[in-house]
Amino acid sequence: MSPLLFFIEVLLLVAVGLVVLLAAGGFGPGRHRGRVLERLEPLLDRERYVASGLGWSLRVWLAIRLGAAGLGLAVGALIGTPVVILGLGVVGLFGVPWWLKARAAQRKLEMDRALIPFMINLINLLSQGQQTLNHALKDLAQNPDPRLAHALEPLKEAESVSDALVEVARRGMSPMLERVCVDLLLSMDQTPEAFIEQAQKILIPQYDQDLEIQARNHAALAGGRQNGLIVIAVMAVAFVVVMRVETLRAAYAGLVGQLMLLVDGAMIVGILGILDLMTPRTPWIRWDVAAVREQMRRRYA
Amino acid sequence: MPDLALPLLLLALGGGLGALLWRFGAFTPRAVVAWSRIGRHHHLTDERPLDERLADRVPSLARLFRQTSVPRLLAIANRRENLNTWLIRVAVYVLVVGVALLAVDLLASFSSHQLPVPPLACLVLAGLFVPLSYLSLQLEARRRQDTINRAIAQSLSEMAILTYTGEYTVSGALEFVARCHRQRSLLDLLADDNWRRLAWPQDTPLALALRSNQLLSTVTIYQRIGRAYDLEMFDELAASMRRIAEKGLVPSDVLTSLAAATGKKHITAMTVRMEQARPRMALAVGLMVVPLLSLILYPAAVAISNAFH
Numbered sequence: 320m321s322p323l324l325f326f327i328e329v330l331l332l333v334a335v336g337l338v339v340l341l342a343a344g345g346f347g348p349g350r351h352r353g354r355v356l357e358r359l360e361p362l363l364d365r366e367r368y369v370a371s372g373l374g375w376s377l378r379v380w381l382a383i384r385l386g387a388a389g390l391g392l393a394v395g396a397l398i399g400t401p402v403v404i405l406g407l408g409v410v411g412l413f414g415v416p417w418w419l420k421a422r423a424a425q426r427k428l429e430m431d432r433a434l435i436p437f438m439i440n441l442i443n444l445l446s447q448g449q450q451t452l453n454h455a456l457k458d459l460a461q462n463p464d465p466r467l468a469h470a471l472e473p474l475k476e477a478e479s480v481s482d483a484l485v486e487v488a489r490r491g492m493s494p495m496l497e498r499v500c501v502d503l504l505l506s507m508d509q510t511p512e513a514f515i516e517q518a519q520k521i522l523i524p525q526y527d528q529d530l531e532i533q534a535r536n537h538a539a540l541a542g543g544r545q546n547g548l549i550v551i552a553v554m555a556v557a558f559v560v561v562m563r564v565e566t567l568r569a570a571y572a573g574l575v576g577q578l579m580l581l582v583d584g585a586m587i588v589g590i591l592g593i594l595d596l597m598t599p600r601t602p603w604i605r606w607d608v609a610a611v612r613e614q615m616r617r618r619y620a
Numbered sequence: 621m622p623d624l625a626l627p628l629l630l631l632a633l634g635g636g637l638g639a640l641l642w643r644f645g646a647f648t649p650r651a652v653v654a655w656s657r658i659g660r661h662h663h664l665t666d667e668r669p670l671d672e673r674l675a676d677r678v679p680s681l682a683r684l685f686r687q688t689s690v691p692r693l694l695a696i697a698n699r700r701e702n703l704n705t706w707l708i709r710v711a712v713y714v715l716v717v718g719v720a721l722l723a724v725d726l727l728a729s730f731s732s733h734q735l736p737v738p739p740l741a742c743l744v745l746a747g748l749f750v751p752l753s754y755l756s757l758q759l760e761a762r763r764r765q766d767t768i769n770r771a772i773a774q775s776l777s778e779m780a781i782l783t784y785t786g787e788y789t790v791s792g793a794l795e796f797v798a799r800c801h802r803q804r805s806l807l808d809l810l811a812d813d814n815w816r817r818l819a820w821p822q823d824t825p826l827a828l829a830l831r832s833n834q835l836l837s838t839v840t841i842y843q844r845i846g847r848a849y850d851l852e853m854f855d856e857l858a859a860s861m862r863r864i865a866e867k868g869l870v871p872s873d874v875l876t877s878l879a880a881a882t883g884k885k886h887i888t889a890m891t892v893r894m895e896q897a898r899p900r901m902a903l904a905v906g907l908m909v910v911p912l913l914s915l916i917l918y919p920a921a922v923a924i925s926n927a928f929h
Contacts, residue, residue, distance in 0.1 A: 323729075330722070340708060341709060341712065513784070517784055521784075525883070553912065599893040603774065606801060614800060
C-alpha cells in the first residue's frame with residue numbers, strides 16, 4: 320500500500336472527525352440551504368428587472384435568452400469547429416442579453432424620470448382641495464404618462480388603492496417607483512394638506528436626488544458598456560482578419576490552435592468582467608411594498 | 621541532499637504539542653495555578669484575552685486587532701458560528717481540498733510511476749484556503765456594513781414621513797422601515813437585541829464603569845452600535861437624535877436635512893469614484909492587447925517552429 324494513500328486516509332478521517340464535531344455543535348448544511356437561495360434571489364431579481372424594463376414577462380425573457388443561445392449553437396454547428404460552436408453559444412447566452420440590457424436600463428430611467436411630473440400633478444390635483452389622495456391617484460391613472468402607463472394599470476379600476484400600489488410596485492420593478500409607492504402608502508391616512516407639505520418639503524427634493532444618482536449610475540454603466548463594445552469590436556475584426564488568411568487559419572485548425580482560441584476567448588471574457596467590476600454603481604435598497612401595507616394595516620388593528 | 625520533510629514535520633508536530641501543553645498550563649508551577657484560581661475567584665486577575673491586554677499597552681495594535689478580529693467579523697457578518705466553529709470549518713475545507721489534491725497527485729502517479737507534484741506542495745496549496753476564507757469573511761462583513769448604512773441612508777425620507785405626525789419616534793420609525801426592506805440586514809441587527817453581540821459592555825469584573833443591566837438611552841445604543849459595528853449611519857442618527865432631544869428640533873425636519881446631506885455626500889463620493897475608475901478602465905481596455913497579440917502571433921510562432929523542424 321502506498322504511504323501517500325495511507326496519509327490521505329488519515330487526513331480524510333481527521334476531516335470526518337471534525338465534521339462530526341461540527342454536527343455535534345449544531346452546525347449543519349441545512350443552514351446553508353437558505354443562504355444559497357438567498358444568494359440566487361438577486362440573480363433572479365436582476366433577470367426580472369431586465370424583463371420588465373423591456374416590457375416582457377420573465378418567462379419570455381428567459382425563453383429569448385435560451386433561444387439566442389440555441390441559435391448561436393446552431394449557427395456554430397453550421398460553420399463547424401468546436402470552438403466556434405462554443406463561442407457562438409456563449410455569445411447567444413450572454414452577448415445578446417448584455418446588448419438588450421442597455422435598452423432595458425434606458426427604459427427604466429425614462430420611467431423614473433416620469434415619476435417627478437407624476438408627483439407634481441398629484442400635488443396640483445390635491446391643491447384644488449376637492450379630492451382625497453386615493454381619488455387623485457385613481458384620476459391620474461386614467462390618463463397617465465405613456466412611460467408609466469403599464470405600471471399604473473392596476474390603479475385604474477382599483478377598489479383598494481393600497482393593494483393597487485403594491486401591484487404597481489410589482490409591475491414597475493424599479494427601486495424609485497417602489498419608493499414612491501411606499502411613500503404614498505405611508506401618506507395614505509394623512510390629510511391632503513399634510514401630504515402636499517410633505518411632498519414639497521421631503522419627497523420631491525428626495526426624488527430629484529434619487530434621479531440624479533440613477534442618471535449617474537446609468538452614465539457609468541453606459542461608459543463601461545461602451546468600453547466593452549470597443550474590446551469586442553476590435554477582437555471580432557482581428558478574428559475575421561486572421562480567419563480570412565489561409566496560412567494563419569491553418570495554425571488554428573489543430574487541437575492546440577483550438578485551445579489557444581479558447582484561451583483568447585476566456586481572456587476577452589475576463590477583460591469584460593474586469594470592466595464590469597470597475598464600473599462604479601450605487602445599489603438601491605429594495606422595499607417590500609406588501610410588508611409596508613401590512614404594517615400600516617396592523618398599526619390600526 | 622537528505623530529505624528534510626520528515627524531520628520538519630516532526631519538529632512542527634512537537635512544537636504544536638509543546639504550545640498546546642503550555643496553553644493548558646502543563647508547565648505552570650502549581651503555586652501559580654493555585655494563586656490564579658484564588659485570584660479569579662476574588663476578581664483580582666485580569667481575565668481579558670492576550671490581544672486585549674497587548675492592545676492596552678500598544679494603542680496602534682488595538683486598531684489592528686479590532687479590524688482583524690475574527691469574532692468581530694463574524695458578528696458583523698451576522699454569522700451564528702463562534703471562533704472555534706469557524707476554525708473547525710476552515711480546517712475541514714483545508715483537509716478536504718488537501719485530500720482531493722493528494723488523490724489527484726496519486727492517480728497521476730499511476731501512469732508515470734512517480735508523484736508529479738510533492739505532497740507537501742499539495743498541502744501548502746490547500747493551506748491557501750485559510751487566508752481565502754478569512755478574506756471572504758472580511759468581504760462579507762464589509763458588504764453587510766455597506767448594506768446597513770445604505771438601508772438607513774435610503775430610508776431617511778420615509779422615517780421623516782413617519783415622524784411627521786409625531787406618531788412615531790425616530791427609533792420606532794427606524795424599526796418600521798427595517799421591517800419593510802427586502803434585505804433583512806438592518807432588521808437582523810435590531811431584532812432580538814442582536815446588536816448586543818458587539819455593542820454591549822462586556823461583563824468583566826474590571827469593567828466597573830457600567831453595570832451590565834443598566835438601562836441605556838436609544839441615543840447611547842445607536843452610538844455604541846455605530847462604534848462597535850463601524851456603521852456611520854448609526855452615528856449620524858445618534859447625533860441627530862441628540863440634537864432633537866437637546867434643542868427641541870422637529871424630528872421630521874432633522875431627518876429631511878440628514879437625508880439631503882447624506883444624498884449630497886453620496887453624489888460627491890460617486891463623482892470621485894467615477895473619476896478614479898476612468899484611468900483604471902482605460903487600463904483594462906488596454907489589456908485587450910494580450911489576446912490580440914496572442915491571436916496574431918500564435919500562427920507566426922507555429923510557422924517558425926515548423927520551419928525549424
